[in-house]
Amino acid sequence: MAFLQTHEVSMRFGGIDALNGVSISAEPGLVTGLIGPNGAGKTTLFNIITGLQPPTSGQVFLDGRDVTSVSVYRRARLGIGRTFQRLEIFGSLSVRDNIRVTVEVRRRWSRQRIDIKHETDAILARVGLEEFAKVPADTLPTGSARLVELGRALATRPRLLLLDEPGSGLDAAETEAFGLLLADLAQDGLAVLLVEHDMDLVMKACSHLMVLDFGELIASGTPEEIRANQQVQDAYLGAEEPPVGSITEPGLAGAGTLP
Amino acid sequence: MSLFIGLTIAGLATGAIYAIAASGLVVTYTTSGVFNFAHGSLGMLMTFLYWQLRVADHWAGPLALGAVLLVAAPIVGAGLQLSLVRWIDINDTGIMLVMTLALLVLGMGVAYAIWPPDTARALGPFFGPSAFVTFLGQRITYEQLLCIGLAIAVALGLRLFLFNTRLGITMRAVVDDRPLVALNGWRTAKLNALSWAIGISLGALAAMLQATLFDDLSVLNLTFLVINSFAAAMLGRLRNLPLTFVGALVLGLAASYVTGYVHTQSGPLAELETVLPTLFLVIVLLALPSVRLRVGAPPARRSPRIASARVSGIQSVLVVAAAVVALPFLHGTNLGAVNQGLAIAILGLAVVLLSGYGGQLNLAMYTFLGLGAWLFTKLSPGGGLGGLVLVTLIGAVAGTLFALPALRLRGLELALSTLALSELVWYVLFNQSNVMENTITIHRLRLPFISLQGARANLVFLAVVFALLAFGVAAIRRSSFGRLLAATKDSPAGCATIGLNLSLTKIGITALSTALATFAGALYGSTQQQVTANDFYFYLGLFIVLIVYIWGVHSPMAALFGGLSLAIFPVIAPHLPAWASQLTYLAVGFGALSMVINPNGTLDAVSSRVRAAWENRQIRRPTAAPLREEARLLGIPADS
Structure with missing residues (x-):
């Protein structure tokens, strides 16, 4: 059964429909990609799932429970971890303390006996940030800062991980390693929902893709099915314009390419 | 009935003053993103300047008014924006508020220093004692009509300017996306300076009307007149001028009716008239819709080191x-002060x-x-x-x-x-x-x-x-x-x-x-x-x-x-010296303004400089070990 389900979620800002009747799901043990051109509503959907924004209509279910009106921190305690499109790290703390404070918070609300040092070190190692442990988080380059956010999300022991453009700022080698990490996380039983513009990473890491465009879900399927989907190609490349050369050239209207 | 009419007129006049003050506050906020706590303090300074020109120096009324409202206030507003406010990071709310609070305190200090409170001062009304009309048996003074008329003119004028002129729309756009406005060829600093010039002039106008209508030329009261207008401004969420205007009138009327109908000589209720605007502000703030957690805030400024x-x-x-x-060195007053x-x-x-x-x-x-x-x-x-x-x-x-x-x-x-x-x-x-x-x-x-x-x-x-x-x-x-x-x-x-x-x-x-x-x-x-x-x-x-x-x-x-x-x-x-007699106000005011350069405060600035100097010294001073190694490579005897 899907850990996350959204049912006909809509979001209206003034006269603009940021999301219109979007129903998606994320299964444990799978990496699900959520792609679409800029402004498609991906981050808005993440904000609704995590509770940072209430939807205009529709519902969000976690493990079968309607959490539409549950507060942000309670949803986090129910098992949602996320990273942000625009970094939300604790800049005045060191990398270690970013993770540590999360583990300390979890210990408080979960009332579990947790070895904070051991747990912090394990997460730092998992995301590959041990050598930066003492560095102030706000001095890190973007790619490393995104790994701090990921480590922090993992420190909450989530069952659902929402990753919003985590690959932004990573070089090729780091992206490769990140893809392996995603697979690893899915193997641990996490449901991973990934928003990314790096199509190489998306196509390799995701077993299932959903495509948003102008706030609507226009396609859903395997990477191969999505690659061949005309509606998706139109969304990225622009329906009026004839395709320019091969499909791997940068799109005219959106960001990213479809390898 | 005549009491009600009289109170209504008085309330409308008071509300009109609040509306003008609140409008000035909203203009500076919507166009620069800075909430100016010093709005009342600067208006107060301009009012005292008007007193100086009109009463002390015997300038003609229109000349003194023009000098203050059309020259001094705009220059002060624009000058502040260009020299100080433009450097404030509006995303750092704490520093932004501290800066404008510093201006508030500084304004009071300057006023106390130039116009010491031990001398009684008064601003007479703009019009003479026989300047009134009668309506349904009630006197309405020209002062009251002037307040109401000016408030209406300000409200309409601002609405037209900010929403129907290219300059006004561009001034509003600066807050949303300053770089984009600059890329379109506008000088954003000048736009903001203009908005502050307008805002401070409106604050000055409100303070002057307050001083003449209530015969109240007090540094404290005129400075904190602005708190009364905060409530109206917050009702309009610092953006909606019509709602601000309505809120101000409602506040003025409520205060007037309380004065007229609540007769308590002692106890907390006796203060109701004074605290009503503040109570209104608290209610408005608590009734505001919840502010969502902001996502995508810019990174924090560098945090100072934590002492071990x-x-x-x-x-x-x-x-x-x-x-x-x-x-052993402290006695009497000094001992008490420490x-x-x-x-x-x-x-x-x-x-x-x-x-x-x-x-x-x-x-x-x-x-x-x-x-x-x-x-x-x-x-x-x-x-x-x-x-x-x-x-x-x-x-x-x-x-x-x-x-x-x-x-x-x-x-x-x-x-x-x-x-x-x-x-x-x-x-x-x-x-x-x-x-x-x-x-x-x-x-x-x-x-x-x-x-x-x-x-x-x-x-x-x-x-x-x-x-x-x-x-x-x-x-x-x-x-x-x-x-x-x-x-x-x-x-x-x-x-x-x-x-x-x-x-x-x-x-x-x-x-x-x-x-x-x-x-x-x-x-x-x-x-x-x-x-x-x-x-x-x-x-x-x-x-x-x-x-x-x-x-x-x-x-x-x-x-x-x-x-x-x-x-x-x-x-x-x-x-x-006499000019420094208000040392607390001046030192605190100027000291807080210096935070534009040292946002983490004086102690951190000093310790950072000392630490940097020490580290530079350590880098420049060569250690003995590398020198010995160099000497060995060059064949120089170790003891030479």
Whole structure:
């Protein structure tokens, strides 16, 4: 059964429909990609799932429970971890303390006996940030800062991980390693929902893709099915314009390419 | 019926003044993103300037009006924006508010220095005593009609300008996306300067109307007239001019009807007319829709280093040592000032906790100081230690109750609500005859085995208490709770998504700091032994916040320097030239403005420079080992 389900979620800002009747799901043990051109509503959907924004209509279910009106921190305690499109790290703390404070918070609300040092070190190692442990988080380059956010999300022991453009700022080698990490996380039983513009990473890491465009879900399927989907190609490349050369050239209207 | 008509006209005139003041505030906010706490202070300065030209220097009325409203006020507004406001990071709410609070204090200091309060001044009405019309049996003065007419003209004029002219629309666009406006060829600094010129002129107009309509030329009243207009401005969410206008009129009418129909000579209700605008502001703020957690905030400015336990310990020992060493040199007034300064320094630690670590700008700290002093004498008339403990616990509970309705508020709204509540408590509680309207006597704290009756013994006691508390406050920062506070400041959204209940954290830090503040109040009262309500006047809370920010709100030692500064300035001031007689206002005002250069405060700036100089020295000085190795490679004997 899907850990996350959204049912006909809509979001209206003034006269603009940021999301219109979007129903998606994320299964444990799978990496699900959520792609679409800029402004498609991906981050808005993440904000609704995590509770940072209430939807205009529709519902969000976690493990079968309607959490539409549950507060942000309670949803986090129910098992949602996320990273942000625009970094939300604790800049005045060191990398270690970013993770540590999360583990300390979890210990408080979960009332579990947790070895904070051991747990912090394990997460730092998992995301590959041990050598930066003492560095102030706000001095890190973007790619490393995104790994701090990921480590922090993992420190909450989530069952659902929402990753919003985590690959932004990573070089090729780091992206490769990140893809392996995603697979690893899915193997641990996490449901991973990934928003990314790096199509190489998306196509390799995701077993299932959903495509948003102008706030609507226009396609859903395997990477191969999505690659061949005309509606998706139109969304990225622009329906009026004839395709320019091969499909791997940068799109005219959106960001990213479809390898 | 005629009373009702009369009150309605009076209320409309008062509301019109609030509307003009509020409109100026909204203009500067919507076009620059800066909430100008000094709006009333600058208007007050312009009004005194008008008095100087019109009454003291006998200029013709229209000339004096034109010189102030069309020349001086725009120049002051534009000048401030170009020289200071443009450098303020509007995303750093704390610094933004501190800067404009500094301007408020500075404006008062300049006014007191140029126009000392010991001389009576009055601005006559614009029109003569026979200048009125009669409507349904009621006199309506030309002054009142002028106020109403000008308010309507301002409202319509601003609406047309900001929404129907290219310049006005562009001024509004600057707040949304300054770089984009600049890319389209507009000089954003000039646009902002224009908006501030308009805003300050409107503030000046409102203050002048207030002074003439109510025959009230007072630095304090004109400066804080603006609080009355805050409520109207907040009703319009600082953006909606028509709603601001309506809110202002409603407020003016309500105040007028209360004056006319509520006849209470004593007790809290007697203050209702005075506090009604403030009460209105509190209600508006608490009734505002919840502010969503902001995502995508820009990164925090560099945080100062946290002192280690060793360094904190050394600092605490040095504080006590300095107190003991200074003892023989302190007598009379100086001794009293240092005693007072140390008590206020303990209050400063509460500011460090709440604003420095917790990121909450609370302008009501002096209210808790006063509460502590009053409760100590009520609960422990003989000055017993048990009373001190009880006062501290009550302070924690009071802080929790204080925090509960304000949980949804952040940044500007929180600062406004605390200032408003502080004013309410002063009028409704402190200034009552059975509380502190008259001087109350407080017994010196009694400790077992130690007598604190002498000022010197009390000074050493306060130094020890401060040292221990400063060490404790620094330890809080190094603890898991301190990390939590830092995280909450950096990213509330990030904290919520890791499962942190932000409300509980906010209540916790508020309770801790208010407990410390009331504890400080008990010691302050014990030190001073006689206090009145005026010792805790609500706007004094601005000084303790500003002075701690100046020295460095993240450092407990800033509380020490801040407290001592505030106590010593009044002692030094009489020995200075007349223009510097308002040393406290001027020093605090200019000092806080310097935070544009040193946002982390003076102590951090000094220690950073010292550390950098030391590190440079270490780099430049070659060590012996590389030199020996070089000599060996070059074949130079080791002993040459």
